Structure formats: structure tokens, C-alpha cells
Amino acid sequence: MKEFSSMVQESKSKPSSLDDDDGVLTRVVPFTRHSLQKHGKNFIIWMGWKPTVSIMDPDLIKDVFVKLDNFQKLEPNPVTKFIATGLVAYEGDQWAKHRKLINPAFHMEKLKNMVPAFKLSGGEMLEKWEKLVTSKGSCELDIWPDLQALTSDVISRTAFGSSYEEGLQIFELIKEQSALVQEAVMSVYIPGSRFFPTKRNRRMNAIDRKVKDSVRGIINKKLRAMEAGEGNNGDLLGIMLESNIKEVEEHQNKNHGMTIDEVIEECKLFYFAGQETTSGLLVWTMILLSKHQDWQSRAREEVLNVLGDKNMDLNAINHLKVVNMIFHEVLRLYPPIIGLFRRVKKDITLGRFSLPSGTQIELPIMSVHYDKEIWGGDANKFNPDRFSEGVSKATKNQVIYLPFGWGPRICIGQNFALIEAKIALAMILQRFSFELSPSYVHAPQKLLTLQPQYGAHLIMHKLQ
Numbered sequence: 323m324k325e326f327s328s329m330v331q332e333s334k335s336k337p338s339s340l341d342d343d344d345g346v347l348t349r350v351v352p353f354t355r356h357s358l359q360k361h362g363k364n365f366i367i368w369m370g371w372k373p374t375v376s377i378m379d380p381d382l383i384k385d386v387f388v389k390l391d392n393f394q395k396l397e398p399n400p401v402t403k404f405i406a407t408g409l410v411a412y413e414g415d416q417w418a419k420h421r422k423l424i425n426p427a428f429h430m431e432k433l434k435n436m437v438p439a440f441k442l443s444g445g446e447m448l449e450k451w452e453k454l455v456t457s458k459g460s461c462e463l464d465i466w467p468d469l470q471a472l473t474s475d476v477i478s479r480t481a482f483g484s485s486y487e488e489g490l491q492i493f494e495l496i497k498e499q500s501a502l503v504q505e506a507v508m509s510v511y512i513p514g515s516r517f518f519p520t521k522r523n524r525r526m527n528a529i530d531r532k533v534k535d536s537v538r539g540i541i542n543k544k545l546r547a548m549e550a551g552e553g554n555n556g557d558l559l560g561i562m563l564e565s566n567i568k569e570v571e572e573h574q575n576k577n578h579g580m581t582i583d584e585v586i587e588e589c590k591l592f593y594f595a596g597q598e599t600t601s602g603l604l605v606w607t608m609i610l611l612s613k614h615q616d617w618q619s620r621a622r623e624e625v626l627n628v629l630g631d632k633n634m635d636l637n638a639i640n641h642l643k644v645v646n647m648i649f650h651e652v653l654r655l656y657p658p659i660i661g662l663f664r665r666v667k668k669d670i671t672l673g674r675f676s677l678p679s680g681t682q683i684e685l686p687i688m689s690v691h692y693d694k695e696i697w698g699g700d701a702n703k704f705n706p707d708r709f710s711e712g713v714s715k716a717t718k719n720q721v722i723y724l725p726f727g728w729g730p731r732i733c734i735g736q737n738f739a740l741i742e743a744k745i746a747l748a749m750i751l752q753r754f755s756f757e758l759s760p761s762y763v764h765a766p767q768k769l770l771t772l773q774p775q776y777g778a779h780l781i782m783h784k785l786q
């Protein structure tokens with residue numbers, strides 16, 4: 323652990339370079355990279371008293387993702403529980419029930435109705451940018467805070483519909499909570515310290531109560547409106563509540579549905595799972611398109627050809643092939659979630675490993691994405707063309723492309739995120755061209771997600 327944290331501290335102190343293709347992995351996962359070089363692809367890291375086995379073999383990765391009963395999520399840390407539990411943390415029947423009830427909210431025909439909300443949020447960000455450009459038509463901008471605000475805005479609109487303003491306030495609190503939780507996780511762990519009446523603990527408890535009360539208020543308002551025959555209004559919360567009510571009615575039993583407290587957790591989770599991840603996808607895309615101007619031009623040409631002045635509906639968006647290839651490649655090189663963990667439920671054999679119960683498994687997504695044996699000699703190069711015939715062709719149907727996880731627990735919001743990102747990028751490309759500012763410092767770092775440590779300073783040029 324000492325070696326691990328000193329390597330992380332050291333790598334964070336030095337920026338990387340966009341020209342150094344090997345530098346990214348060294349900066350983001352220095353210890354994994356060091357272990358790979360020293361021991362090869364199979365190694366164990368001792369996280370305190372817990373052995374963590376790193377798995378890079380595609381067939382074994384597939385087993386871990388598929389055998390849900392044998393490989394389960396890690397026990398949530400008592401402090402991170404403040405962020406959100408919900409679907410992402412559940413196991414067994416509880417997970418299956420929630421996944422079934424939440425699934426309808428992410429069906430394509432439901433996402434189709436959310437397109438106007440995506441456009442509205444994107445439009446507001448672009449209006450702000452347009453005001454910032456000088457008479458020369460350019461400005462330097464750190465786009466990172468704006469992209470984070472954009473994805474918060476989108477989740478608030480699509481999750482809470484008419485209660486959008488209240489949603490934004492809740493998300494401000496959740497953002498503060500996330501920073502406090504990260505601070506707590508980073509500090510020295512003293513068992514039971516979360517119960518000490520420190521300033522931070524008091525604030526965390528107060529935020530938790532406030533968030534829960536506010537979401538409960540929105541849910542009750544929504545339920546009353548639905549009882550009065552207003553329908554679900556097409557937002558994530560409304561659809562989720564409708565699916566819950568149907569389930570309870572079908573089985574004539576309340577245990578078949580989610581409790582209000584569980585619905586509150588799922589709403590918080592939408593924010594955590596969907597906000598930083600999608601803004602991460604957008605920010606690395608704009609950084610890479612600033613460096614690779616040829617791909618920026620190709621993407622813009624496609625957007626103008628396909629969308630022109632047509633209405634940006636889901637059908638048109640689905641025709642953005644180059645943009646899609648670019649997103650796949652960005653998610654390969656800069657996956658917002660750089661690795662996943664599981665724990666072995668009972669003694670088991672995985673390939674040639676005998677894993678005792680309690681062993682932790684790491685699926686090092688980012689290292690798999692950069693593996694030259696898997697992806698070829700240009701694995702660390704930005705080349706969206708590798709996805710020109712889709713993901714299955716690029717991966718030769720192996721389980722090696724994991725930005726959204728894989729198997730039954732694959733990200734439920736994958737289509738939501740990609741549609742949101744396509745709309746935002748298309749709107750930006752229609753109105754701006756962009757390049758790296760001389761003040762841009764390339765420094766990807768892992769917090770909860772992969773983020774630009776010093777922001778993303780670009781020069782934005784307004785297109786005529």
C-alpha cells in the first residue's frame with residue numbers, strides 16, 4: 323500500500339504529454355503498470371490484508387462478469403454509502419428486481435422522448451460560450467467545468483422533469499457530498515471515525531438528510547400527480563415509479579416493488595453514475611479532437627452532412643457513424659471507469675487459479691484497453707478507424723472492450739450516455755472549431771472517474 327500510494331503521489335506531481343502514447347497509463351495506473359512490467363499479466367496486490375488478483379485474460383474476464391453468484395461486488399465502504407447504493411451495489415434477487423423495474427426507463431423509445439431535454443441543456447451551454455467569444459470570434463476556455471455542469475443539467479431535466487430546478491439544487495448538494503466523501507476516503511482510516519462529531523461528519527449527515535428529504539418531496543409530488551391521472555411525463559423518475567406501481571399491482575404485494583427509500587437511492591445513483599462519466603467522455607473527446615484536427619474535421623463534415631439544418635432526432639443521430647467511432651476510441655483510451663472490482667463469494671477455480679472465498683478480483687479495464695497483445699502494436703494510438711465495422715469486429719468478439727462493463731450488469735445508462743454525448747458534440751461541432759490552448763496541461767488522473775487534473779483549456783473559434 324505504501325509503494326502503491328507513493329507511486330500515485332509521484333505520478334500526480336508530473337504532467338504527461340499528449341505526444342507520449344505510453345505516458346497515460348504510467349500516470350493513471352503507475353502501480354499496475356509497474357506490476358505488469360515486473361510480473362507479467364498475472365499478479366496479486368495486497369490491499370492491506372486482502373489479496374487482489376488482477377485478471378487480464380479475456381476468457382477469464384468474461385467468466386467474472388457472467389458468474390454473478392460467484393463474483394460479487396465489494397462490500398460498500400461505510401463512507402461511500404453516503405454517495406449512493408442502489409442498483410450498482412445490490413446482489414442476487416434484490417439486484418434482479420431493481421434491474422427489471424428500472425430497465426423500462428432506459429428503453430430506446432423512452433430515450434427518444436428525452437432528446438429535447440438533451441438539446442435544451444446543450445443549447446444553454448453553447449449560448450454561454452457564444453457570449454464569451456470576442457469580436458475576433460475566438461476565446462480561451464476551460465471546458466471541463468462547463469461540461470460537468472451540462473451533464474448535471476441533463477440528468478436533472480431527464481430524471482426529474484418539471485422538478486428540474488429542485489433537482490439542480492439536490493445535485494449541488496450531492497456534488498459537495500462527493501467531494502467530502504473523497505476527502506474522507508483519502509484520509510487515514512480510523513475504525514469508527516465516521517461516528518466522530520467532526521465538522522465533516524456533521525456536514526455529511528446534514529447533506530444526506532437534506533438530499534433524502536428533497537428527493538422524497540419530489541417523489542411524493544410526482545405520485546400525487548400520477549394518481550390525479552397526469553401520466554409519468556416521460557422522465558426517469560416517472561417511468562421508474564410507473565413500472566414500480568405496475569409490478570406491485572400485478573403481484574398484489576408491496577414486496578414486489580421498491581420502497582420510497584430505495585427509489586431515492588436510485589435517483590441519487592443516476593446522478594453519480596451518469597454525470598461524471600458522461601462529462602469525462604465529452605472532455606477527453608474534445609481534447610483528442612483538438613490534437614487530431616483531421617478527425618475533428620471528419621466529424622464536423624459528417625454532422626453537417628447528416629444533420630444539416632434537419633431536426634436533430636434520434637433517427638438522424640443514429641446515422642452519425644464517424645462520431646460513434648470516435649466515441650468508441652475515446653472510451654477505449656480514456657475509459658471514465660478505469661477498473662472494476664469483484665470479490666470471490668466461495669472457493670472457486672478460475673482458469674488455472676484457485677481462488678479462496680474473500681479474494682478480491684481486479685478487472686483492469688484501462689490496462690486491457692492498452693494491451694498490445696490484444697489490440698495490436700498501435701494499441702496506445704488514437705485510431706477511431708479500428709471501430710469502422712463496429713465493436714464486435716474490432717474486438718473479434720472477445721471480452722476486451724469494457725468501458726461500460728460487460729454481461730448482465732453492463733451499464734444500464736449506456737445508450738442514454740451515448741445519445742447525450744452525440745447530441746452535445748454535434749451541437750458543438752456545428753457552431754465551433756477548437757484547438758488546444760498553449761496553457762493546456764495533459765494530466766489525466768483517477769478520482770472516482772478519469773478526469774483532467776488541471777482542467778481542459780481549449781481555444782474555441784466560432785464558425786461563421
Ligand code: HEM
Pocket residue numbers: 409410411421591592593595596597599600603657658659662663724725726727728730731732733734735736738739
Ligand atoms: C460514458 C458514460 C458512462 C460510463 C463509462 C459508465 C460505466 C459504467 C460501468 C463500467 C458500469 C459497470 C459497473 C460494474 O459492473 O461494476 C456501469 C453500471 C451502471 N451505470 Fe453506467 N456509465 C455511464 C453512464 C451512465 C448513465 C448516464 C447512467 C444513468 C443515468 C448510468 C447508470 C448506471 C447504473 C445504474 C449501473 C449499475 C448497473 C447494474 O449493476 O445493473 N451509467 N456504468
